[in-house]
Amino acid sequence: MSIYSETLSRQKAFFQTGETLSYKFRLGMLKALKKALKDREEEILKALSMDLGKSAFEGYATELGIVYKEIGYLEKHLRKLMKPTRAKTPLTQFKARSFIIHEPMGNTLIMSPWNYPLQLTMVPLAGAIAGGNTAVIKPSRYSQEVSKVMKSIIDETFSDDYIALFEGGHETNTALLDQRWDFIFFTGSPNVGKIVHQAAGKNLTPCILELGGKSPVIIDGTVNMELTARRLAWGKYLNAGQTCVAPDYALVKKGYAEPLIKALKKEIEKMFTSVPFSSSDYPKIINQKHFERIKGLIESSELAFGGKYDEKTLRISPTILYPVKETDAVMQEEIFGPVLPIIEYDDLDKAISFIKRREKPLAFYIFSRNRKDIDKALSSISFGGGCVNDTVVHLTAPELPFGGIGNSGMGCYHGKRSFEAFTHDKAIMDKALWLDLRVRYAPFKGKLKLVKMLMR
Secondary structure (H helix, E strand, C coil), X not given: CCHHHHHHHHHHHHHHCCHHHCHHHHHHHHHHHHHHHHHCHHHHHHHHHXXXXXXXXXXXXXXXXXXXXXXXXXXXXXXXXXXXXXXXXXXXXXXXXXXXXXXECCEEEEECCCCCCCHHHHHHHHHHHHCCCEEEEECCCCCHHHHHHHHHHHHHHCCCCCEEECCCCHHHHHHHHCCCCCEEEEECCHHHHHHHHHHHHHCCCCEEEECCCCCEEEECCCCCHHHHHHHHHHHHHHHHHCCCCCCCEEEEECXXXXXXXXXXXXXXXXXXXXXXXXXXXXCCCCCHHHHHHHHHHHHCCCEEECCCEECCCCEECCEXXXXXCCCCHHHCCCCCCCEEEEEEECCHHHHHHHHHCCXXXXXXXXXXXXXXXXXXXXXXXXXXXXXXXXXXXXXXXCCCCECCXXXXXXXXXXXXXXXXXXXXEEEEEEECCCCCCHHHCCCCCCCHHHHHHHCC
């Protein structure tokens, strides 16, 4: 028996005791998780800096702060979320009451990526805890320092028959996916997501896949270009572009590409100075492999700004490519780096058609003052979520579901939907014994008219 199957076996036994089911237990574990994170804040922020070059501000704002907000939401609303939900009962089933019990999925697997290694591990974990489950966590091997800290936190805070974390690479992933889970939560690339989905399918295991793709932004000529550039640059170059919902490419109304580029240059220099490599606020690329891949994308297109890189620190400066052709290499894959391709469009219908010819994106953004055009784009394009006149910030709202569609993922979480993701809605109809309507029983002669009236 491997360490993975042995751990899962013990977690199954622990789950069967029913200890995870109570409100008191779940709330206590959420509080324990929050306290453990707060006690190790400095260590976490240092690890984020070592792995990704994140400043303390960015580390807190995009990782710790979001985790705290999620845990806080679940703490506040947990009792209500756990409470059975009433449902209407059809007249044909009089006298009865109907309700839904939100039961835990059971023994869950959480597989998280390297780009937001703390946030994208701990937010799903909070959902698993709130839902009353056990969990095995497998973080990315690329964000090694954060993984070490998270393992230490998990080992010190929880018994591994309740929550356990395994480090490692491909072999660990494969071994974990070979186990039979009640639910799998995966965040990563579409290619690996397909492998996870295939593995889950062998046992008909439900799963949520949070993937990615080329998230577009449309910018017309009606907007304040300075503000647009500021919000676009922030969303694009956050975490050096290594964000699943980062604007991947910009479709700009013909005649406005040059003004946008000019405004972007100005805003980039305001944020990171004219020498981004010297800015402590500008992150680095996760490893040499991704560094080389992004360099190759830059070199295959026409450069409008940036394009510089530092081999020693794995930093690539904020880069703008223009003009870009649909056939360029940078338009064939998710960039996941600080590179913004700009393509001009003639009219909105063509821009929408350009986007719809591709896989459904995780995010979509539009900058416009024209409400008719905004509504048209939002209703015409299928995507996970997005913003009007901003980028990325939709994922900070616990009340908004976060998830993809099609190639960009399946299922969603955040806020109450994190609880819903890790629970099963069990439908119950509770019938009275003192009354029994005989219309449903044979013989049926003369009852058709009555049943038609009752079930219209």
